[in-house]
Amino acid sequence: MSNTLTEGGAKGRAGDKVFSNLTLLAGCLILLVLFAVAVFLLVQALPAFTADPAKVTGGEGFWSYIWPILIGTLVAAGIALLIATPIGIGVALFISHFAPRRLAQSLGYVVDLLAAIPSVVYGAWGVAVLAPALVPVYEWLAANAGWIPIFAGPASQTGKTMLTAGIVLSVMILPIITSLSREIFLQTPKLHEEAALAMGATRWEMIRMAVFPFARAGVVSAVMLGLGRALGETMAVALVLSGGILTASLIQSGNQTIAAEIALNFPEAFGLRLAELIAAGLVLFVITLAVNMIARWIISRHKEFSGAN
Amino acid sequence: MSKRIDVKDLNVYYGDFLAVEGVNINIDPKSVTAFIGPSGCGKSTFLRTLNRMHEVLPGARVKGEVLLDGEDLYGPGVDPVTVRSQIGMVFQRPNPFPTMSIRDNVLAGVKLNNKRISRSDADDLVEKSLTGANLWKEVKDRLDKPGSGLSGGQQQRLCIARAIAVAPQVILMDEPCSALDPISTLAIEDLIEELKNEYTVVIVTHNMQQAARVSDKTAFFNIAGTGKPGKLIEYSDTAVIFSNPREKATEDYVSGRFG
Numbered sequence: 001m002s003n004t005l006t007e008g009g010a011k012g013r014a015g016d017k018v019f020s021n022l023t024l025l026a027g028c029l030i031l032l033v034l035f036a037v038a039v040f041l042l043v044q045a046l047p048a049f050t051a052d053p054a055k056v057t058g059g060e061g062f063w064s065y066i067w068p069i070l071i072g073t074l075v076a077a078g079i080a081l082l083i084a085t086p087i088g089i090g091v092a093l094f095i096s097h098f099a100p101r102r103l104a105q106s107l108g109y110v111v112d113l114l115a116a117i118p119s120v121v122y123g124a125w126g127v128a129v130l131a132p133a134l135v136p137v138y139e140w141l142a143a144n145a146g147w148i149p150i151f152a153g154p155a156s157q158t159g160k161t162m163l164t165a166g167i168v169l170s171v172m173i174l175p176i177i178t179s180l181s182r183e184i185f186l187q188t189p190k191l192h193e194e195a196a197l198a199m200g201a202t203r204w205e206m207i208r209m210a211v212f213p214f215a216r217a218g219v220v221s222a223v224m225l226g227l228g229r230a231l232g233e234t235m236a237v238a239l240v241l242s243g244g245i246l247t248a249s250l251i252q253s254g255n256q257t258i259a260a261e262i263a264l265n266f267p268e269a270f271g272l273r274l275a276e277l278i279a280a281g282l283v284l285f286v287i288t289l290a291v292n293m294i295a296r297w298i299i300s301r302h303k304e305f306s307g308a309n
Numbered sequence: 310m311s312k313r314i315d316v317k318d319l320n321v322y323y324g325d326f327l328a329v330e331g332v333n334i335n336i337d338p339k340s341v342t343a344f345i346g347p348s349g350c351g352k353s354t355f356l357r358t359l360n361r362m363h364e365v366l367p368g369a370r371v372k373g374e375v376l377l378d379g380e381d382l383y384g385p386g387v388d389p390v391t392v393r394s395q396i397g398m399v400f401q402r403p404n405p406f407p408t409m410s411i412r413d414n415v416l417a418g419v420k421l422n423n424k425r426i427s428r429s430d431a432d433d434l435v436e437k438s439l440t441g442a443n444l445w446k447e448v449k450d451r452l453d454k455p456g457s458g459l460s461g462g463q464q465q466r467l468c469i470a471r472a473i474a475v476a477p478q479v480i481l482m483d484e485p486c487s488a489l490d491p492i493s494t495l496a497i498e499d500l501i502e503e504l505k506n507e508y509t510v511v512i513v514t515h516n517m518q519q520a521a522r523v524s525d526k527t528a529f530f531n532i533a534g535t536g537k538p539g540k541l542i543e544y545s546d547t548a549v550i551f552s553n554p555r556e557k558a559t560e561d562y563v564s565g566r567f568g
Contacts, residue, residue, distance in 0.1 A: 101367070191404040195468070198362055199418035199475060200394025209417060213408030 037285075045279035051272055065276060066258075066283055068246035072162070073257040073284065076237060077230035079166025079250070080173055085223055087170075088177030095178075096185035097207060108182065115175035123239030126168035131159030131240065138163070138251040152249040160242035163250040165257075168236050173226035180225065184218035185211055217299040224295035228288055234259040258284045311338040311509040312378040312478040314359060319373035320538075321351070321358055323366065329355050330538035332373075334528060341501055341510045343520035343547065346530035346562070351539025352513050355530070356481050359511065360396035361389040377478065394421070397472035399482040403464035405456030405471070412452040414467055415439060418475040434474055442470035443500050462493020469500060473508070480504060482512040486519065498523050517563055521551050529559045 053061030091111065095104045135157065142153030192210040201209060243256035243264070262277045269277055314336040321329040329351035336342050344352040357363040358371050361382060375382040382392050397418075405414045415435045419426055426434070435452065439445040444466040448459070456467050465485060472480055482501070486494040501523045504510050514520050520527050528544040543550065543559045554560045 189404075191400065191402055192406060194362065194365060194398075194400065195404040195406065195471075196417075197365060198360065198393055198398035198400075199421060199471065200390050200392075201418075201421050202390050205421055209406060213406065216408075 041278060041282040041285060045275055045282045047272055047275035048279035051275070055272060057273065057276060062276065062279060066280055069256045069258050069261050069280065070283060070287070071246060072243075072255040073231055073259070073287070075162060075250070075255065076166050076169055076241075076257050077227055079163060080169035080230040081223065081227055083167065083170035084174045084177055084226060088174050088222075088226070089181055089219060091174075091178045092181035092185055093207065093211075095182050097203065097211065108179070111175050111178045111182075113175075114171070115179070119172060119233060119235045120239070122168055122172050123236035126164060126236060126240035127160065130168060131161075131164050133159070134161075134164055134167075135159045141251055149248040150250045152252070155251045156242070156253045158242060158253070160240060160253055161251050162241065162255045165237050165241040166250070168240050169230045169233055172233060172236060173230050176226045176229060177219075177222045180222035181215065181219050184215040184222070188214045220295055220298050224291055227291055231284065231288055231291070232259055234263045238263045311507060313338045314479065314509065314511075315374075315376040315379075316359075317374040317376070319355070319358065319371055319375060321354055321363065321371050322369070324368040327538040329358075329530075330540055332541045334541060334544055336509060336511060337526070338509045339505060339507070340525040341505050341512065341523050343524035343527045344511070344513045344530060345515075345517060345520050345527060346539070346542075347532065348515075349535075349539070350530040350532040352528075352530040353483055354539070355541075356483055356511060356513050357398075359479070359481055360398055361392050362398060364389055394418070394475060395477055396479040396481060397475065397477035399465070399468050399472055399480065399485045401484040402488050403461055403468055405459075405464050405467050407455060407457040409456060410453045411439075411448050411456050411459070411467060414456040415470050415474050417471055438470040438474040439467075441473050441504075442466045443496060443503075444470055460493070462489050462496055465489060465493065465497060466500065469497075469504075473504070477508065479509040479511065482510065484513050484515060487515060494519070517551075521547060527551070529554075529556075529562060531558050531562070 048056065048062045051062070053059070056062050056065055058065045091107075095108050095111075099107060135155070138155035138159065138161065141151045142155040145151040146153045188211045192214065193206055196206040196209040237257050238260040241255065241257070241260060242253040243260065244254035247254035258280045262280055265273070266277055314334075316332055316334045316336075319329070319332040320327060332355060344356060346352045354363060359375060359382075363369045363371075371383060373383075377392075377395070381387070405411075406417060409417065412431075412435050415438050416426070416431055419431075419434065436445060436449075439448060444463060447463060448467075451458075456464060459467060465488075469480075469485075486497050489497065498519065501510055501512065505525075512520075512524065524547045526545065527547040527550040529542045529550060530539050531542045532539045543554055543556045545555070549555075550559060551563050554563065560566075
């Protein structure tokens with residue numbers, strides 16, 4: 001028996017079902033890909049962990065092979081973050097709260113354009129322009145601040161150092177941090193900005209009272225996304241850094257990052273060497289995962305005060 | 310602590326658009342003055358010119374004088390930040406800072422401009438301000454909990470506590486009860502009655518019963534049509550406005566025969 005309530009209902013539900021199955025499929029696909037990558041890394045990397053330590057590159061086992069380039073990766077990403085975070089937040093604040101509207105818009109576009117530059121172009125710029133330009137700076141640092149281990153001389157004469165790589169990386173992650181932070185700053189409720197202003201807060205006090213607390217979680221995610229890119233960036237570092245053994249000084253050649261190490265050695269690698277490189281990739285994967293989890297933990301720590309309730 | 314406000318020939322502009330025209334009004338200290346009128350008539354805009362909050366919007370400016378005990382708020386060299394620290398404001402929707410505890414919300418204004426305050430002074434001030442806002446008994450055991458966890462009415466009273474913590478001369482309220490239930494509204498109205506003993510209170514309201522209940526004087530604003538500037542039509546004792554207004558428009562509005 002059919003009436004107005006049963007008519008046409010089944011058809012709509014079929015559409016619903018198709019759509020819900022499609023979304024389920026998409027969700028499962030992500031997990032599948034992640035799982036496949038993890039399995040690939042684990043299986044292919046296994047020989048590097050089980051091999052005779054003397055046969056691994058460096059002759060002292062996988063861990064003593066990996067830790068210098070792991071440190072190198074973290075140092076490069078750390079330099080990049082140290083430079084890009086304050087600048088990125090500053091530029092984002094300028095665009096969202098200080099600049100006149102027209103200037104803010106064009107500046108926003110320019111920053112977004114920075115993100116569109118391919119990393120190999122950044123690498124080429126780093127080698128051809130930035131590195132030579134930094135040589136005098138490094139020499140000055142070596143002469144005047146050489147007592148600090150990270151600025152110990154003799155300074156590199158090509159400028160292809162860890163610090164240069166870090167600076168190139170910072171330029172690359174700057175647009176990520178800036179555009180995400182800007183979006184979040186712009187979303188600060190007017191209500192809270194006005195609350196601060198109405199109490200007699202200056203613009204900077206208003207930003208500290210209303211904008212930063214509101215945006216903190218978002219800015220942390222923006223920085224972590226930037227960190228993710230800096231950790232995994234291959235091409236720019238491979239071009240800019242003249243790699244080598246781990247050294248404390250950032251203005252000498254030396255050091256290496258995992259991503260660049262893989263890229264530079266992969267074409268000629270086979271057998272155990274290939275397994276080593278894949279194991280290095282696994283380490284990078286784990287580090288990136290850890291970074292993301294830490295970011296989530298930081299964000300959730302203050303959930304009660306986030307204003308979401 | 311309360312000062313009088315005298316407004317002389319005030320015009321408010323947004324860019325080239327004249328939003329409010331030719332307002333003259335004298336607001337007595339230690340009194341409650343209500344602004345009523347239809348939506349869009351400029352009463353909120355005018356209220357915001359009394360502590361220069363309208364300047365938050367780009368292009369907003371005024372012509373004329375707003376005198377706080379004889380000193381022009383728009384005089385040369387007057388910093389809007391100083392003006393706002395003396396003339397507090399409570400908004401339509403409760404807006405405690407969500408990331409701050411109840412205690413920090415109350416102290417937010419006091420800690421501005423790098424002022425330092427000792428722990429015991431701060432405790433006293435928090436208690437005094439929250440007591441002044443009739444909220445102390447309800448929150449004294451959870452001062453470290455976030456302000457956003459309170460009910461709407463409690464949040465609004467927290468905002469009032471935050472406003473009175475800096476000991477302002479005047480408190481402006483922009484439809485403070487429009488987002489609240491009747492019981493919370495009553496609590497705020499009782500509070501306004503008490504605030505009047507120490508502060509000059511100016512309140513914008515859409516609720517005419519509220520204006521009649523809480524205010525000593527009432528100002529009726531109206532607008533001739535869309536795109537025309539809002540004007541102050543009549544300003545008098547509340548009893549007069551609601552029983553025997555001089556202007557026909559006022560009578561139509563307060564008796565509900567508007568439009």
